[in-house]
Amino acid sequence: MKIRKKKMKLKGKVKKYLMDKLNDNEKLHFSLLDPFKINSSEELKYIAKNLYNVGTDAFLIGGTLGVSKDKLDFVISLLDDYEIPKIIFPSNINLLSEKADALLFLSLLNSDDIYYVIGAQIVAAPIIKMLQMEVIPTAYVIVGHGGTAAHIGKARVIPYDNFELATAYTLAAEYLGMDFVYLEAGSGAPEPIRPEMISFIKKASSIPLIIGGGIRSVEVALKLVEAGANIIVTGNIIERDVDKAIKIIRGIKNK
Numbered sequence: 001m002k003i004r005k006k007k008m009k010l011k012g013k014v015k016k017y018l019m020d021k022l023n024d025n026e027k028l029h030f031s032l033l034d035p036f037k038i039n040s041s042e043e044l045k046y047i048a049k050n051l052y053n054v055g056t057d058a059f060l061i062g063g064t065l066g067v068s069k070d071k072l073d074f075v076i077s078l079l080d081d082y083e084i085p086k087i088i089f090p091s092n093i094n095l096l097s098e099k100a101d102a103l104l105f106l107s108l109l110n111s112d113d114i115y116y117v118i119g120a121q122i123v124a125a126p127i128i129k130m131l132q133m134e135v136i137p138t139a140y141v142i143v144g145h146g147g148t149a150a151h152i153g154k155a156r157v158i159p160y161d162n163f164e165l166a167t168a169y170t171l172a173a174e175y176l177g178m179d180f181v182y183l184e185a186g187s188g189a190p191e192p193i194r195p196e197m198i199s200f201i202k203k204a205s206s207i208p209l210i211i212g213g214g215i216r217s218v219e220v221a222l223k224l225v226e227a228g229a230n231i232i233v234t235g236n237i238i239e240r241d242v243d244k245a246i247k248i249i250r251g252i253k254n255k
């Protein structure tokens, strides 16, 4: 009889798990899985096993279009065997689930629509309390291309080369007491966040930076890590070419 290892409950310990790694100067990688784009559970399990075995630090589950709570719960349940956090990356308040280990409690700081800055968060808060979800307060700041997230979130995107503006948003997030700043170039962006923007910001603030959008090679990922990125997120490359995603994770984890 297969003794099921006692599953290390991560809910409520995700922020500590992440901060402990960051305090050890680890560079982290999050694998973004979009429930709307998963073709089959076999494919998801194959991908998840490979990413977990090569050392991805957490699964981010979320998407902008077509993601229902049922699809979200289905994907989270398929990831149950992997002892790394399953963190919801929400595009709206319908993506709250007690099955997740934590939620990136996003505020889209450069949105023109107050709903994405504080409106959705107000409505979500009592539901999060009821579901007893662990939250990770995160400033979501969209830069450059922006992708679907910028369109849906009505973001006034920060130009790729406006390092001062990106720094101002980062400092504001720090002063608001947020745990992370997520600089987002947009899923599938033609150009990722620039390493120069990251190193410029790091001179002013030490808040941990999550960097995502258009990262499709280990060379690009390592330049961002060397510039000071604390966490690299990849989504599309996982869907397109899981071997490349594995190379990216291996590169980051050996840093």
Ligand SMILES: CC(C)=CCC/C(C)=C/CC/C(C)=C/CC/C(C)=C/COP(=O)(O)OP(=O)(O)O
Residues within 6 Å of the ligand: 034, 062, 063, 064, 065, 089, 090, 091, 092, 093, 096, 104, 105, 106, 107, 108, 115, 116, 117, 120, 121, 124, 140, 147, 148, 149, 150, 152, 153, 187, 188, 235, 236
């Ligand atoms: C805190 C809660 C519950 C809600 C906050 C809601 C906010 C502020 C959302 C920010 C705006 C937004 C639309 C975020 C999208 C984040 C996300 C899941 C992006 C990655 O997915 P896709 O953009 O779908 O990637 P693809 O286009 O490749 O599918």
Ligand SMILES: O=P(O)(O)OC[C@@H](O)CO
Residues within 6 Å of the ligand: 032, 149, 184, 185, 186, 187, 188, 189, 211, 212, 213, 214, 215, 233, 234, 235, 236, 237
């Ligand atoms: O899909 P990619 O381009 O890797 O972007 C990841 C994430 O930042 C999208 O919100």
Ligand SMILES: [Mg+2]
Residues within 6 Å of the ligand: 034, 036, 062, 063, 064, 065
């Ligand atoms: Mg999507």
